[in-house]
Each structure stands twice: as structure tokens, then as C-alpha cells.
Amino acid sequence: MDQANQTPAVDKEGRTYWKANIRLIAWSLAIWALVSFGFGILLRPLLKGIEIGGTDLGFWFAQQGSILVFLALIFFYAWRMNKLDRFYGVDEE
């Protein structure tokens, strides 16, 4: 490990950076769980009324929709975090 040019470990800025990251992760995982465990499995009966191609929306979320949302989440997180890195000055130059 190369820790020579490390910013001090627990400075105030570092803590806000980590808090912002945790908040972002929490929101993203909430959406992650909602589309898969929620729409795809547990909440499927609630979506029964919305028809799509011979079945209901829950079936689509379980077989395709959740995958598309997962993709969007990862790219959104990467984009947002790389911005946060620069904002708090912790990016790799």
C-alpha cells in the first residue's frame, strides 16, 4: 500500500464525502430492491391491472425490466460518484 500522499484520514471534508456516498448508495439500493423484489415478486399482484404483451407488468419487470433498471443504476452511480470525487477533491487527478 502506498499511503504517502494520503489526505488526513478523518478530516471534515472526507466525512461529508463518505456521507454523500452512503446516501447515494442507500437510494440506489432502494430502487434496486423495489424493481426486483418489489415489482418483480412481492408487489406483482398490485400491478396485475397493467397489461403488457399478453401478461402483466410484474412479469415484464421480473424477466426484463429489472435488468434495464440495474443498468441505469450502475451508470448513474458511476457518473454521480465521479462528479462527487471531483467536487470533494478526492479524485485521482
Added chain:
Amino acid sequence: MDQFTLNLLFVGASFALYIGIAVWARAGSTAEFYAAGRGVHPVTNGMATAADWMSAASFISMAGLIAFTGFDNSSFLMGWTGGYVLLALLLAPYLRKFGKFTVSEFIGDRFYSPTARLVAVICLLVASITYVIGQMQGVGIAFGRFLEVDAFWGLLIGACVVFAYAVFGGMKGVTYTQVAQYCVLITAYTIPAIFISLQLTGTPIPALGLFSEYTPGGEPSGVYLLTKLDQIVTDLGFASYTEAHRDNLNMVLFTLSLMIGTAGLPHVIMRFFTVPRVSDARWSAGWTLVFIALLYLTAPAVGAMARLNISEMMWPNGTEGAAVSVETIETDPRYNWMLTWQKTGLLDWEDKNGDGLIQYYNDGSEALAARAAENGWEGNELTNFNRDILVLANPEIANLPGWVIGLVAAGGLAAALSTAAGLLLAISSAVSHDLVKGAIAPGISEKGELLAARISMAAAIVVAVILGLNPPGFAAQTVALAFGLAAASIFPALMMGIFSKRVNNVGAVSGMMAGLLFTLIYIFLHKGWFFIPGTNSFADTVDGSLLGIQSTAIGAIGALLNFAVAFGVSSMTAETPQEIKDLVESVRTPRGAGAAAADH
């Protein structure tokens, strides 16, 4: 040219391509062997990781399991993609910042304990060996069909090829070979799907075709493909395709196990250690999922369409008419695939009532009992249809041109071989580097280490073949067990190592041990000790199981147990030292990442 020669040609050409690229790429960069991913663009790295990750389970087995169960097996789709969200958000960037090459090194350093490293290695070995069993099943089926021999011989021949492939070794480390494998694999998967989607719905994109109108022979039918499929399968007494039949608890836990397991698999995590920068580790996970999603969005369409095609072939006059005759199966060229697959022992039929017809229906269904009695049916006559043959047989079932069938054979082998060989390499380096050199005999010579690697590789493949002869389930189900083991042992340790400063050496070791042992014993109680049939104490069904949870879903509970034990034990034992807290802080900030350092 007959089909056999055509298959040989496609498989031969694809192998020549991989070897060619391996030789070409190696010549210039022998020194970069260990750091194959460094300096590689995130898109390229994503493609290579996707090839690494998508194995016999994804390519050969998964669509078949979806085809015969429908909605209930959506867990495979959500589980094996949703894990990448966990990987991208919770592990990849931090492990990249840590800057070593193996998962066990991180656990050993973060929990400042050689014991933790050793336990991590054992967890990796247990999960990887189970994973290899599933891969060998796929290899056996692909070789059995492709050489037109019994699946048993397919497995033995396949094992020899995998061993040679893994010993040749370097191919694995070369990113561009994997890029080529990905291209072969995805083409082989999507081309037949496009053909079939056009035949059945007129839509060239299979993922959209699944939700389109059913238009056989280009004629509009006025019903959706899924409505038609639901109607046919229920007519034959099977459970409907789109409805849920599994209890929610097991479905949620099974999906969660696959997700957490994905994020805990060492050979996938390792790919993110070597991208150039922390921000690239984040992007790279996204690109990997893009390339995986191309197959995973197509898979449910492949499953549904194949189920429809098979049902229609067995009932050419509609489900109310007469079933297909034995004579038709034996003479009509459209049914040739049934004869070739019969040779592998994975497909079979029997005219039980001697009426010259093969009735395919659910003989356990009460709704059909009256019709069966009236017509003198004496049980389902399509006596054996192994789920794992579906994807490989799919182009033949749909009567597609010979070159498509050859292409699918090449794709199936690419998927199974690349992952099987990769896992063998991971097992051998874990044994020789982490176990022998790291713990048992630190003074071992380089030659001795290499010998240990070869021996462990051979031992792993022998174990996988023996257990693969009586597998605990279809290929994807066996692989799902491996994911459960990885979920219960590795993922929680990695996540706590990054997100908690409080979890200490004793806590992590007890957590991993509790998670692994609980999950492994639970699986053995339901699948038989060491997967030996007949040695199980409980039936692997929801009602028959110990806790009302099936063995494929237990990994999620194992992971929760791991977290709980680790936090509990840590709170009762000594505080983590200051330098470990600093290490965690440094892992959390991207600045100062530098290049990944090899201490090999």
C-alpha cells in the same frame, strides 16, 4: 456437408481463433501477464469480464430452466444481473483502491490475520469446486451432442479438453481472447433467437418478440405469444407459464442468494482489481452488465419460444387433436433432432400404450385425468427431456440452417470451457499461492509451487467429474448452489471490511466460518453429503425442507448469519488497531490509488 462435419468446422475454427489471438497477444506482452486488465479500456474489460462470467449455466442451462417453469425461474434473470449493482456500488471501486490482486489478500490484510486469509481461501475453494461441477455438466452435454456420444463419454472427453486448456493456461489471462470468446458466444446465442422470433412473431428483436403477437407463418393470429403459450401448456395439464406458483419467501431468498453470490465470486471480483483507475472500476461494472444483459434480455424469449415450438411439434394437430406419431419422429427430417439427442441419453420417449402416438402431457394433472382415461393414455410418453439440452437443441427444433447449429455448438463450448478453465486456474492459484506458499510451506521453491498448482488442478477436475456424474441438479441449479456458498462466506466479509471499521479479525473469521458451515451443511442435508444421492435427510422441496427454505435459496440466510455473527463477536472483542482504521479510510477515498501492486 453433413451436420457433424459442419459442427466440427465451427468448433475447430473458433478454437483456432482463440489460440491465434492468444499467441499474437502474448508475443508482445509476456511481462504484463498477471495484469492482463491494466491499461485496457473499461468497455473491453467489460466484454472480457462478461465472457469470463457467462458460463454453461447462463448459455446452456438457464433458458431451459425458464422454458419449463416460466415466471418462477425469473430469479435466475434478476439474480445474476442484480449482483452487478452490489458489485459496482459496494465492492469494485474500493477493492481497486486497495490495490492487490486477490480477494483473500484483501481479507488477510483488512482483518490483519493469516487465519482470516486461510478461511477466505477455504471459502473460495468450496464455492469454486461446486461451481466447476456445474460447468462440467454443461461441458459433458455440449461434447456429448457435438460428438454424438453418450453424455458420460462427453463428460470424460470434455474433462480432458478442459484440463489441457487450463494447463495451456496463459490463454485465460489474455483479455483479447476473452473478447473473441464473448463475440462467438453472443452471436451464437442471438442468431438462432432472431430467426425463431421472426418465425413466431415477425419481430427481429427476440426481447420484444416475447411480448408481441403470435404470427405463425406470417399470419396474424390475434393473440399474444405469451397468451398462446399459457393456453397450450395449461391444455396439456402443466402449470401456466406467466403466473407465479412458487412461494414468495423462497423466490425472494433465491434471487437474493444469486445476487449476493455474484458479488462474492472471486474470479469476477478479480477483474476489477486491475482496471487503470478507481473511476474505471465503476464504469467497468456497468459495461460488463451491458454485455451480459444482451444475453439475459434474450434468454426469456428463447425459453418461451422453445417451449411453444416443442409443444406444437409434439401436438402437430393442436392440443385437442392427435399427438405426433412414432413413425413421424423416426422418418420426418423435422424431427431429426430427437433422434440425435436420444443418442446422448438426455432425451427419450416411449409409446407406453402402444397406440403408435407419443402423448406429451402432465400425467400428474387431475384436470387431464379424464381425457387420458377416455383416450387410453397411460402416462406422459416424452419420458425424458433434460432441461440442459434446450438451448443447444433449439436451432434444430426450429429447423434452422446447419451453420446456425454449428455456431451454437461453438458458442456453448466457448461459454463452458472459458469459465471451467478460469475456475480451475483460480483453484490452483488459491491452493499453491495462498494455501501452500502462504500457510503450509512458506519456503517452497517456484518449481514446487508450480507443481502444487498442477496437482491441485488435476485433483479439482477429478473431483468435479466424479461429482458431475451424479449432479445435484441441472447445470444452472448446481451453479446456484455455488453462488449460495459464495454469498454466505465471501461477500459479507468484503462488505464489512469496507463499510465497517468496527469488525475485527475474530469477528470476520467467526462470521465466515458460521456462514459457510451453516450453508454447506444445510445444502448437504438436502442434496446429500458431498452430493452423493440418497444420503440426504430432508427432501429439497418447500414442504419437506428443514426450515421451509430450499437449498438453492439458503445462501441469503447464511449471509445474514455471517453479518450477525461478525458484528456480535466484534462487539465483544478488542477494538481494531489504528492502522487498520487508516487502511479503511484510505480504501474509501479514490485519491492516491496508483497502479495495482503485485507481490507475486
